[in-house]
Amino acid sequence: MRYTIFGESHGPAIGVVLEGLPSGLALDMAAVEREMARRAPGRNPLSTARKEADRVEILSGLFEGRTCGTPLCAVIANTDTRSGDYQNDLPRPGHADYTAQIRYGGFQDYRGGGHFSGRLTAPLVFAGAVARQILAGRGVTVGAHIARIGPVEDTPLDRVHPDPALLAAVAAKPFPTISDEAGEQMRRCIYEAKEQLDSVGGAIECCVLGMPAGQGSPDFGCNVEGIVSQHLFAVPAVKAVAFGDGFGFASMRGSEANDPIRMENGQIVTTTNRTGGVNGGITNGMPIVFTVALRPTASISRPQQTVSLSRRENAELIVRGRHDPCIVHRAVPVVEAACALAMCEILGI
Numbered sequence: 001m002r003y004t005i006f007g008e009s010h011g012p013a014i015g016v017v018l019e020g021l022p023s024g025l026a027l028d029m030a031a032v033e034r035e036m037a038r039r040a041p042g043r044n045p046l047s048t049a050r051k052e053a054d055r056v057e058i059l060s061g062l063f064e065g066r067t068c069g070t071p072l073c074a075v076i077a078n079t080d081t082r083s084g085d086y087q088n089d090l091p092r093p094g095h096a097d098y099t100a101q102i103r104y105g106g107f108q109d110y111r112g113g114g115h116f117s118g119r120l121t122a123p124l125v126f127a128g129a130v131a132r133q134i135l136a137g138r139g140v141t142v143g144a145h146i147a148r149i150g151p152v153e154d155t156p157l158d159r160v161h162p163d164p165a166l167l168a169a170v171a172a173k174p175f176p177t178i179s180d181e182a183g184e185q186m187r188r189c190i191y192e193a194k195e196q197l198d199s200v201g202g203a204i205e206c207c208v209l210g211m212p213a214g215q216g217s218p219d220f221g222c223n224v225e226g227i228v229s230q231h232l233f234a235v236p237a238v239k240a241v242a243f244g245d246g247f248g249f250a251s252m253r254g255s256e257a258n259d260p261i262r263m264e265n266g267q268i269v270t271t272t273n274r275t276g277g278v279n280g281g282i283t284n285g286m287p288i289v290f291t292v293a294l295r296p297t298a299s300i301s302r303p304q305q306t307v308s309l310s311r312r313e314n315a316e317l318i319v320r321g322r323h324d325p326c327i328v329h330r331a332v333p334v335v336e337a338a339c340a341l342a343m344c345e346i347l348g349i
Contacts, residue, residue, distance in 0.1 A: 001134075001344050003127045007078075009112030009119040010086075015075035016123035018061070018130060022349070023069030027062060028133060035129040038171070038333040039122060046175075046190050046329065052080055054122050074126050078119070082321065086111045090306050090317045094298030101309060118236045118327055121334045128337020131344045140210040140343060142336045143167025146177050147291055149186040149202035149328055150193075155179045159244070159273035159289045162207050176332045186329075194325035199297035201237075202328035204335045206290055208343060211277070213268075213285030215346050223281035224288070224346055231342040232292055235334055237327055240293035244276030259286075283346075292335050299323040 001021055007014030033056075040054045054076055061072030088110040091097035096116040100108045108114050132142060141164060147154055155178040170176045177183035186202075193200040216224035229241045249257050259270035270286055277288035299319045308315045324330065 001131070001341075001349050003341065005120055005123050005127075007075075007120065007123070008109040008114040009078070009117035010081040010114075011078060011109065013075045013077050014120055014123050015073065016127045018072040018074075018127055021061065021067050021069060021072055021130070022134065023067055025067040025130075025134060026065055027067060027130065029056075031133065032056060032126060032129040035125050035132075035333050035337070036122065038176075039125045039330050041324075041330070046187065046324075046326065052076075052078065052119075052122075056126050072130070074123065076122050076126070081112065086321065089308055089310050090315055091309065092298050092317065092319060093304050093306055094295070098309075112321075116236065118324075118330075121235060121331070121337075124235070125333050125337045128333075128340045131337070131340040131349075134349055135210075135340055135343055135347075138210070138347065140208065140347075141167070142206065142208050142340050142343065143171060144176070144204050144206035144332050144336050144339075145170045146175075146183070146186065146328055146332060147203040147205040149326060150189040150200045152182055152185045152189055154182045154186075154205075157205055157207055157289065159207070159276070159287060160269075160271070162209060162287050162289075164209060167207070171333075175329055190326040193296075197301040198325070199300050199323075200326050201294050201296040202326065203294065204292045204328065204332055206292065206335050206339050208277070208288040208339060211283050211285075211288055211343065211346075213283055215283040216278070216281050218281040224278045224283055225281060225290075227345055228288075228290065228339060228342040231338040231345075232335065235292075235331070235338055237294040237297070237331070238292055238335075239295045241290055242293075243278055243288075243290045245274045246276075246291060249274075294328055294331055297324050297327055 002019045004017045036054045041052055056074050056076055059073040059075060061068050061070050100116055145154060170178060175183045189200055216222055225243055232238050232241050257274055259272045259274055261270055273286045276290055277284055277286040301319055304317050306315055306317045
């Protein structure tokens with residue numbers, strides 16, 4: 001299964017084409033709409049003021065509620081754009097404005113970030129929602145929560161026995177944390193950054209339940225961690241991915257880092273899950289657990305140093321327009337979607 005995301009933030013529409021889908025899948029559009037609503041902008045003061053319904057229109061590949069097996073094309077209209085807020089002469093620090101200018105010779109659509117905007121994660125969430133329904137038929141589920149915003153940390157997942165009911169409950173929350181107290185502190189952190197004309201970053205912890213042992217390989221292009229990371233780094237603002245204890249391994253000894261292996265109810269399991277369910281690029285049957293770090297939103301209203309591309313001289317920039325002071329809470333379903341698509345690839349779907 002392959003997917004191609006198309007469109008720009010301020011174009012008439014954005015969308016995705018999914019190829020290689022199995023035919024006959026009864027697509028639950030109500031479940032798709034729930035996923036889209038989790039990511040949608042303009043739902044609360046923590047997000048951008050841009051309001052988009054994010055209703056999905058299926059153009060092809062679906063007949064009488066079931067996938068045809070031919071390319072599934074879905075589009076999402078852009079209805080609330082303010083293109084006058086954007087210019088192409090002063091690249092935003094931390095954004096792809098400058099690199100896009102160089103890569104495409106100045107012919108890119110710069111309005112709202114164009115193809116580099118977080119707006120393009122909406123069709124990714126749709127593709128992931130389809131992937132999740134395919135995975136559900138194989139007993140595989142994906143769930144995530146906000147692990148951190150600024151200095152505030154949420155309760156971590158139980159990596160050995162993650163609770164599916166807990167993950168479902170977190171997904172139903174408008175602010176997806178395990179601890180409501182931590183969630184409230186995170187909200188205050190976002191409001192503080194917003195009041196100071198700034199932004200704040202964070203991290204998302206994601207897990208996959210039901211993946212059988214033996215999937216993947218150590219080879220380039222087939223490595224589980226590599227496949228998952230490739231999908232995740234296609235998400236704007238993702239700057240780091242760590243499986244299991246990640247960078248924590250750097251300060252451990254082997255006696256601390258190794259996951260003891262044992263028999264449990266006739267199954268081979270590990271008593272801890274520091275490796276995040278992967279050894280040698282191959283799943284070991286334990287939950288796949290990883291953490292994704294997302295940078296603070298690049299578009300902030302404080303004065304910043306940049307250059308004028310036309311005058312080739314130093315300049316000061318104050319970003320106009322409507323932007324999220326933090327994108328982490330809206331990125332949880334995006335990370336889940338990217339993960340679900342990666343699991344389909346690993347399973348050969």
